Amino acid sequence: MSIDQMRERYKTFFETDFMPLIRHEQTQGAAERSAYADEFAAYHLGQINNKLERLLALLEQDAARSP
Numbered sequence: 001m002s003i004d005q006m007r008e009r010y011k012t013f014f015e016t017d018f019m020p021l022i023r024h025e026q027t028q029g030a031a032e033r034s035a036y037a038d039e040f041a042a043y044h045l046g047q048i049n050n051k052l053e054r055l056l057a058l059l060e061q062d063a064a065r066s067p
Contacts, residue, residue, distance in 0.1 A: 014043040 018040050 014040060 018037070
C-alpha cells in the first residue's frame with residue numbers, strides 16, 4: 001500500500017464519527033483504546049486549528065480593508 005493510499009485511508013477513517021474499535025475475536029486493552037481515542041481527538045483538534053487559522057486570516061483581511 002502506498003503512503004498516499006494509507007493517508008487517504010486514515011483521513012477517511014478519522015473524518016467519520018468516533019466509534020470505539022470493537023473486535024469480537026480479540027479484546028483490546030485500555031492502552032489501545034486510549035491511543036485510538038487520542039489519535040481521533042488529535043486529528044479533530046488539528047481540523048479545528050485549521051479552520052480557526054482561516055477564520056483569523058479572513059478577519060485580518062477585513063480589518064485591513066476597513067478604515
